[in-house]
Amino acid sequence: xxxxxxxxxxxxxxxxxxxxxxxxxxxxxxxxxxxxxxxxxxxxxxxxxxxxxxxxxxxxxxxxxxxxxxxxxxxxxxxxxxxxxxxxxxxxxxxxxxxxxxxxxxxxxxxxxxxxxxxxxxxxxxxxxxxxxxxxxxxxxxxxxxxxxxxxxxxxxxxxxxxxxxxxxxxxxxxxxxxxxxxxxxxxxxxxxxxxxxxxxxxxxxxxxxxxxxxxxxxxxxxxxxxxxxx
Amino acid sequence: xxxxxxxxxxxxxxxxxxxxxxxxxxxxxxxxxxxxxxxxxxxxxxxxxxxxxxxxxxxxxxxxxxxxxxxxxxxxxxxxxxxxxxxxxxxxxxxxxxxxxxxxxxxxxxxxxxxxxxxxxxxxxxxxxxxxxxxxxxxxxxxxxxxxxxxxxxxxxxxxxxxxxxxxxxxxxxxxxxxxxxxxxxxxxxxxxxxxxxxxxxxxxxxxxxxxxxxxxxxxxxx
Amino acid sequence: xxxxxxxxxxxxxxxxxxxxxxxxxxxxxxxxxxxxxxxxxxxxxxxxxxxxxxxxxxxxxxxxxxxxxxxxxxxxxxxxxxxxxxxxxxxxxxxxxxxxxxxxxxxxxxxxxxxxxxxxxxxxxxxxxxxxxxxxxxxxxxxxxxxxxxxxxxxxxxxxxxxxxxxxxxxxxxxxxxxxxxxxxxxxxxxxxxxxxxxxxxxxxxxxxxxxxxxxxxxxxxxxxxxxx
Numbered sequence: 001x002x003x004x005x006x007x008x009x010x011x012x013x014x015x016x017x018x019x020x021x022x023x024x025x026x027x028x029x030x031x032x033x034x035x036x037x038x039x040x041x042x043x044x045x046x047x048x049x050x051x052x053x054x055x056x057x058x059x060x061x062x063x064x065x066x067x068x069x070x071x072x073x074x075x076x077x078x079x080x081x082x083x084x085x086x087x088x089x090x091x092x093x094x095x096x097x098x099x100x101x102x103x104x105x106x107x108x109x110x111x112x113x114x115x116x117x118x119x120x121x122x123x124x125x126x127x128x129x130x131x132x133x134x135x136x137x138x139x140x141x142x143x144x145x146x147x148x149x150x151x152x153x154x155x156x157x158x159x160x161x162x163x164x165x166x167x168x169x170x171x172x173x174x175x176x177x178x179x180x181x182x183x184x185x186x187x188x189x190x191x192x193x194x195x196x197x198x199x200x201x202x203x204x205x206x207x208x209x210x211x212x213x214x215x216x217x218x219x220x221x222x223x224x225x226x227x228x229x230x231x
Numbered sequence: 232x233x234x235x236x237x238x239x240x241x242x243x244x245x246x247x248x249x250x251x252x253x254x255x256x257x258x259x260x261x262x263x264x265x266x267x268x269x270x271x272x273x274x275x276x277x278x279x280x281x282x283x284x285x286x287x288x289x290x291x292x293x294x295x296x297x298x299x300x301x302x303x304x305x306x307x308x309x310x311x312x313x314x315x316x317x318x319x320x321x322x323x324x325x326x327x328x329x330x331x332x333x334x335x336x337x338x339x340x341x342x343x344x345x346x347x348x349x350x351x352x353x354x355x356x357x358x359x360x361x362x363x364x365x366x367x368x369x370x371x372x373x374x375x376x377x378x379x380x381x382x383x384x385x386x387x388x389x390x391x392x393x394x395x396x397x398x399x400x401x402x403x404x405x406x407x408x409x410x411x412x413x414x415x416x417x418x419x420x421x422x423x424x425x426x427x428x429x430x431x432x433x434x435x436x437x438x439x440x441x442x443x444x445x446x447x448x449x450x451x452x453x454x
Numbered sequence: 455x456x457x458x459x460x461x462x463x464x465x466x467x468x469x470x471x472x473x474x475x476x477x478x479x480x481x482x483x484x485x486x487x488x489x490x491x492x493x494x495x496x497x498x499x500x501x502x503x504x505x506x507x508x509x510x511x512x513x514x515x516x517x518x519x520x521x522x523x524x525x526x527x528x529x530x531x532x533x534x535x536x537x538x539x540x541x542x543x544x545x546x547x548x549x550x551x552x553x554x555x556x557x558x559x560x561x562x563x564x565x566x567x568x569x570x571x572x573x574x575x576x577x578x579x580x581x582x583x584x585x586x587x588x589x590x591x592x593x594x595x596x597x598x599x600x601x602x603x604x605x606x607x608x609x610x611x612x613x614x615x616x617x618x619x620x621x622x623x624x625x626x627x628x629x630x631x632x633x634x635x636x637x638x639x640x641x642x643x644x645x646x647x648x649x650x651x652x653x654x655x656x657x658x659x660x661x662x663x664x665x666x667x668x669x670x671x672x673x674x675x676x677x678x679x680x681x682x683x
Contacts, residue, residue: 010595010677011593012592012593012594013673013676013677013680014680015677015680048317049316049317050313050316050317050453052595054595068319068320068321069319071317071318071319072319074317076313076317078310078313080309080310080313081309081310082309082310082311082312082313082314082315083309083311083314084242084246084305084309084311085308085309086246086249086250087242087245087246087249091245095238095242096314096318098234098235098238099235099238099239099315099318099320100318100319125249141314377607377611380603380607381604381607384587384600384603384604385587387591387596387600388587388590388591388600389590389591389592390590394586394587394590397583397586398583398586398587398604401576401579401580401583401608401611402580402583402607402608402611404576404611404615404618405611405614405615405617405618408618408619408622409618409621412621412622412625428621429621432614432617432618432621435614436614439610439614440607440610440611443606443607443610444607447524447603447606450524450599450600450602450603451599451600451603453596
């Protein structure tokens with residue numbers, strides 16, 4: 001489903017990604033690890049089509065990221081909520097539903113809002129929400145169109161209890177439904193429990209790539225610690 | 232596609248109506264510029280009516296630039312632009328929706344500024360109003376047609392809002408020249424036939440830059 | 455840095471340029487006849503007009519390079535666009551300096567808001583804006599993209615600016631006239647000056663382009679060094 005070959009991304013002189021190669025078949029769930037600045041966010045942004053590669057080839061179902069065909073099946077979730085603070089939750093979802101050619105009846109939108117545990121608060125401006133509530137709504141927005149490829153950049157960071165439970169069950173459901181998922185995460189236990197494959201990026205390239213079935217959590221943790229050293 | 236353009240347009244209008252951040256600033260600034268010009272042109276008090284078209288359009292351009300500056304700052308908050316970039320749609324739709332919203336805000340500001348100028352400069356205009364509306368409309372559309380894409384460019388540079396006037400004003404000069412001339416023709420002469428040429432040039436400007444901006448908008452967007 | 459073949463060509467170009475400039479100076483100041491009404495002052499024309507022509511050519515080149523960059527995404531088009539913009543600004547600076555020098559003794563004002571001079575000023579400002587944009591964007595790839603879009607906008611704007619100013623001038627005529635007439639005796643000097651300035655244009659473009667290519671190469675090497683650190 002995703003093929004990455006020789007991917008490099010430079011910001012001025014700094015190389016965020018160097019010679020990154022990875023192949024992700026459809027339906028696989030990848031937990032992406034790495035130190036801050038290792039290149040996880042950059043990789044996810046390139047896959048989502050938000051950033052252009054400097055060199056190398058990336059294809060998603062055969063299409064280049066950022067093209068209309070590629071964007072159609074992707075849901076991307078990052079630290080930024082991409083919600084308009086001065087609009088209500090319903091208005092935010094309705095706006096994106098319109099752009100995505102999805103039905104935007106109030107009932108359907110209210111239902112999605114209820115699913116992330118915000119029932120009854122759909123008519124308040126997002127500005128009034130707590131950080132955890134905003135993130136839950138961001139999840140609803142990101143996956144509004146039920147995409148086949150989920151790209152998540154540290155989605156559990158800063159998420160409240162309700163949100164964590166919802167996201168975990170959502171991801172398990174998505175995985176069971178055969179959706180492909182690439183998730184950058186710090187929590188090794190959580191990643192291990194959700195993923196099929198544990199990948200670690202160091203200094204812009206893939207350094208560890210282990211199927212969950214072939215390695216225990218402790219095993220992975222010790223190899224990962226050895227990789228990133230004491231820095 | 233028109234539905235999506237309308238959705239983007241409506242969203243910008245909705246947010247602005249709720250916060251009124253842009254509009255208030257635009258109105259206030261436009262009126263202050265009028266006042267400043269009154270004092271600046273003290274030496275030409277007798278012929279001030281001849282200077283009114285120029286004063287009006289300078290005020291409109293400054294006020295409009297303020298509005299354009301705000302255009303992408305609302306999208307930068309919470310990285311909303313990122314959400315828009317992920318939607319599988321032609322990015323030119325974003326351009327059209329924002330350009331029309333900016334034009335509407337600017338027209339509202341122009342109406343208010345014009346009313347104030349009628350008071351400050353003792354203008355009586357009744358039958359001229361339809362022609363003025365036409366000139367203001369086309370001039371404003373021309374201004375926002377190129378202002379939108381330049382605002383996107385400057386929002387992504389180190390200097391952000393400061394850069395916009397520097398790159399916008401030279402480009403938008405034809406609109407200014409023709410709009411001032413046309414407004415002058417309406418206010419100070421009765422030769423409405425002479426309006427055809429400036430209106431044609433402004434329309435051509437709008438069409439050229441509207442098309443070019445639509446096609447090139449994707450290249451300047453980033454989050 | 456430069457392959458030997460190019461260096462040879464550049465030396466030849468430089469030599470040709472030197473010779474043609476000396477010839478142009480001779481023709482403009484001594485070879486061409488004295489103009490009837492303005493006298494020797496008119497000789498500025500031989501530098502003012504070719505500079506304007508080369509400036510326009512440079513900006514046309516910037517437009518083509520900008521379009522090609524957006525289509526091909528190859529950085530060499532961006533280098534070409536940058537070189538063209540800088541060379542164009544230089545030529546238009548000459549136009550804007552020689553214009554007032556000519557105008558003051560001829561028409562007793564430093565600046566005439568004539569269509570050609572004013573359009574030159576606006577074009578000059580547009581390409582300075584192009585350089586401003588470049589100086590405020592850090593990332594080289596984004597810089598190339600933003601400036602390419604602006605280069606296209608600026609070039610398409612130029613004719614509209616010219617027509618607007620010309621029409622405006624017709625509405626508000628001024629007593630001074632733009633001289634355009636050239637008697638047959640003056641033509642050899644004029645063509646030689648155009649030729650000399652054309653050589654200058656090509657020579658400067660090549661030098662600037664190679665400078666920019668060298669800079670990009672240095673950038674590429676720095677990236678490689680950064681990667682192995």
